[in-house]
Amino acid sequence: MSRWEPGAAERLRAAALDLFVEHGFAAVTVPQITARAGLTTRTFFRHFADKREVLFAHEAALPGLMTRFFADAPPGLTPMEVIVEGLCTLVAPRFDGLKDSLRVRRQVVLSDEGLRERDLRKRALIAEAGVAGFRDRGLDELSATLAAQLAATIIDTAAHRWLDDDTDRPMADVIRETAAALTGVVTDQAGTALTGVVTDQAKAGA
Amino acid sequence: MSRWEPGAAERLRAAALDLFVEHGFAAVTVPQITARAGLTTRTFFRHFADKREVLFAHEAALPGLMTRFFADAPPGLTPMEVIVEGLCTLVAPRFDGLKDSLRVRRQVVLSDEGLRERDLRKRALIAEAGVAGFRDRGLDELSATLAAQLAATIIDTAAHRWLDDDTDRPMADVIRETAAALTGVVTDQAGTALTGVVTDQAKAGA
DNA sequence: CATAGTGATGACACGTCATGTCGTCAACGA
DNA sequence: TCGTTGACGACATGACGTGTCATCACTATG
Numbered sequence A, B: 001m002s003r004w005e006p007g008a009a010e011r012l013r014a015a016a017l018d019l020f021v022e023h024g025f026a027a028v029t030v031p032q033i034t035a036r037a038g039l040t041t042r043t044f045f046r047h048f049a050d051k052r053e054v055l056f057a058h059e060a061a062l063p064g065l066m067t068r069f070f071a072d073a074p075p076g077l078t079p080m081e082v083i084v085e086g087l088c089t090l091v092a093p094r095f096d097g098l099k100d101s102l103r104v105r106r107q108v109v110l111s112d113e114g115l116r117e118r119d120l121r122k123r124a125l126i127a128e129a130g131v132a133g134f135r136d137r138g139l140d141e142l143s144a145t146l147a148a149q150l151a152a153t154i155i156d157t158a159a160h161r162w163l164d165d166d167t168d169r170p171m172a173d174v175i176r177e178t179a180a181a182l183t184g185v186v187t188d189q190a191g192t193a194l195t196g197v198v199t200d201q202a203k204a205g206a
Numbered sequence C: 001c002a003t004a005g006t007g008a009t010g011a012c013a014c015g016t017c018a019t020g021t022c023g024t025c026a027a028c029g030a
Numbered sequence D: 001t002c003g004t005t006g007a008c009g010a011c012a013t014g015a016c017g018t019g020t021c022a023t024c025a026c027t028a029t030g
Helices: A008-023 A030-037 A041-047 A062-072 A079-094 A099-110 A113-136 A141-164 A171-186 A194-205 B008-023 B030-037 B041-047 B062-072 B079-094 B099-110 B113-136 B141-164 B171-186 B197-205
Strands: none
Touching (some): A008 A030, A008 A099, A030 A041, A062 A079, A079 A141, A079 A171, A113 A141, A113 B113, A141 A171, A171 B079, A171 B141, A171 B171, B008 B030, B008 B099, B079 B141, B079 B171, B099 B141, B113 B141, B141 B171
């Protein structure tokens, strides 16, 4: 038997999320969180760098996965194909089936400026990881940077659309639809052939 | 004669930048800044919401300008044309001729996690403003969101490339080049005009 | 000239965040 | 058995950020 109850980090995370939903992020103090989890303030900062991080630690592994997936994707795929495949493979499974809890988390994040900032930093870390992957594929620095930014834009936009959607559409579909729409905007087909193109691609993908 | 020396905000900004360059952002305290500017701590927070904001307040007007420019651009232009014209008109003049001071500022921002976060938040505010403009142009919500994200990606990437460039190339040129490269990545011409390597690999794979 | 209002600043107090340091105690291995 | 490791508690500290009130030049109005 251990001297302390196990799972300190997870208890802190759960306690923090509950309190954030109940009182709002800014109104909750770290001592309140640790009191509910049965720990001390100092222990909170041993597990999380700051009060915000408790809402983002769960996705710490994503950047590394992105780099490897982009770098190892079959040669011959276009950048957009690599992006869509990578996001559907790595990201979509982290969304499907978790819509309710992710909606709660998003509401908390959007309610606080500081949390929005941290959210954007996490997205930027994913993009930086993507740059490394595309560089390993042989893309020049500029193309790799832009491709990684596009990936970040697609996952971000798709995530919001998926969370706003009330059907059970799988995240991978939304990702493909968003990528197609982005191609349309860049090539100036915005709104013209959009609907038809998207459904065809979505059906092909499913 | 005034009771206090005029230009309190500008004095604070200059003092802060000097100290940040000299000691690093984290090592500088607000009382140090205000002491150099001949003011009190409380006055600093009357002019800037927090310690980071002193490095970003100068671009507070950009989002509003972006919204109006995008919304008022001549009808018939494609989204990418609107983006490039808007950025060249509104943003490029804020760069040309200021390369040295902007390089100093970038170095400070990149040296601190918190400043990077704030930087990303400012970019996101520009993107949000862009969405409003494209919506006013008649684009659907998804296309407007993606177009605004593309604009943010282009300005961000172009700014870094311009700062890394040692020639006197005007910012507008870099913006156009970056936009063209982005179109190339999306339509899979990445490297065609740049290296030629990737295209060969793609053709071999396909 | 007198008076009241406005607005930027100084002065002070306070709560929270974040970190450094040291002590405690269980678990583990030689 | 004994030393090491690692998670946590306890305490102290400094900086951040905010609320509140007083001060004093400037301005408008009569």
